[in-house]
Amino acid sequence: MSDPNRFQIMPAPQKSTRIQQKNRAAILEAALDVFSAQGFRGTTIDQIAAAANLSKPNLLYYFPSKEAIHATLLAGLLDTWLAPLRTMNPKGDPLEEILGYVRRKLQMSRDYPRESRLFAHEVVQGAPRIYHALSTDLKSLVDEKTTLIETWIKQEKLAPVHPYHLLFSIWSLTQHYADFDVQIRAVMDAEDPFTNAPDFIDTLYRRLLTPT
């Protein structure tokens, strides 16, 4: 345990390590499914175990507790979630950089709706497990990028807007398609929401941000 890499030079345990990794991955995949749909308290270990094709005690052989599974999922999430913002390039064309960020963020909602809902559950409940990361990692990244946006606005390469609220609007617009998916589909019956969403959102930010 203190040195996970030691397995890599020992043939026999290597096989069991592969099984371990496979089972751990199956548990996390199943847990993401159930946690994102029902929240932490709404999820039972039995449900996760069933979805992962394991017995409950066997699942608890890989993770010490339900809390630990949830924490593992959340820990990996924030980095993935912030990647699209991190790649916004100070040297690129301002409008295209923002539109590119919006496009990547919407694509994440489409590709990873469960991760989006897991995050939504956590934040709506007051972010009890992730607040610290929000007020440090997220905050410092946002401070950096809003400063950049303010620079672009001063250079008149973007129309003037409040940079923080610009970012909030991007988060809310893109994540809404994952988090409120059921509501959207209840209203749109046949049509796939993602067919027209990219164009709509692209148009929205072009009209908002194109300098006059």
Place this chain on the structure above:
Amino acid sequence: MSDPNRFQIMPAPQKSTRIQQKNRAAILEAALDVFSAQGFRGTTIDQIAAAANLSKPNLLYYFPSKEAIHATLLAGLLDTWLAPLRTMNPKGDPLEEILGYVRRKLQMSRDYPRESRLFAHEVVQGAPRIYHALSTDLKSLVDEKTTLIETWIKQEKLAPVHPYHLLFSIWSLTQHYADFDVQIRAVMDAEDPFTNAPDFIDTLYRRLLTPT
């Protein structure tokens, strides 16, 4: 029970009816507090009872079950929630009608954040208890208003946009300030989000919708 109004012509029970109404109201108020913060499964009857200053059995004297309290809250919610959209007037000025709707909706997020979060919990989990209302009441209202918006666009009183996604964007932008309040405050430290949000959102929809 079969005729609740019979109490109104009998002096003695009238007083207990007032007590009943007061306790029922206190329970619903307390339940809104806890449900909106922790979700249905994350909430215990004990927590609601404590917040309402009642014992648990006494609370269950007024409502038959935890589920019944939750259902009562949800049943009253959708109407309140849709009121701002209902009052959008076909005979008014198109841009001002939309901006007025946006303003009212944002004000609701500010005044009733708990209701917004209760709704968010329900929808993120797949709307198990409210899906029917979404696909009937909500859908018919949205169909009506999107038709109106399309008319306005044909008359060139609004810039062309996808009317469904326009409504989705309004919901997401306004509700985000209630549902993700913790995240927003973690990033903005001192400043109150609602100070600049109305101006930002107003600007956004003016630039998006003003016809050229």
Place this chain on the structure above:
DNA sequence: GTCTATAGCCTGATAGAC
């Protein structure tokens, strides 16, 4: 109408055989 006490179920976690 309100309380104390408790029944009965569900669930997280463990024991111990294999």
Place this chain on the structure above:
DNA sequence: GTCTATCAGGCTATAGAC
């Protein structure tokens, strides 16, 4: 590593006294 069996605690809901 995986299973069956089970414990212990917490929870919804009810019983019954006042």
